[in-house]
Amino acid sequence: MNELIVTREEQAITTKNHFSNTKYVLNAINLHSGPTPPGKEKNRDYKLKMNKAKNYGEMGAIFGIQKEEVEELERGGEAGLKGLLQGWMVKLKEIEKEEQEQEERSE
Numbered sequence: 039m040n041e042l043i044v045t046r047e048e049q050a051i052t053t054k055n056h057f058s059n060t061k062y063v064l065n066a067i068n069l070h071s072g073p074t075p076p077g078k079e080k081n082r083d084y085k086l087k088m089n090k091a092k093n094y095g096e097m098g099a100i101f102g103i104q105k106e107e108v109e110e111l112e113r114g115g116e117a118g119l120k121g122l123l124q125g126w127m128v129k130l131k132e133i134e135k136e137e138q139e140q141e142e143r144s145e
Contacts, residue, residue: 043067044101051094051111061097064088 043064050060065088084100091097098108 044098044103047094047097047101047103048111051108052114057094057097060094061088061091064097 046064046067047060049055050057050063065085087100088097091100094112095105095108098105
């Protein structure tokens with residue numbers, strides 16, 4: 039779960055998504071996809087910390103992203119975005135290959 043949130047935060051920083059939009063989405067992901075219902079202790083702790091976060095640095099600290107990493111992502115600009123897109127293309131090719139293999143096995 040935290041890996042998904044970290045990835046989404048990194049993408050949001052790189053694409054210059056507004057912090058409040060990102061905070062809303064990450065809260066929704068954390069609460070509704072977590073191992074415990076929103077009222078339970080673990081999710082409540084994350085929610086309280088996330089609600090107090092005022093910027094990407096504070097949000098990153100909750101999920102283990104170092105301040106330096108956040109600053110690097112913020113400075114990355116176009117180069118960081120290109121890196122993300124290249125990573126997405128690699129992942130897309132992996133997914134397509136897996137789907138093709140599954141299709142061949144089912145025939």
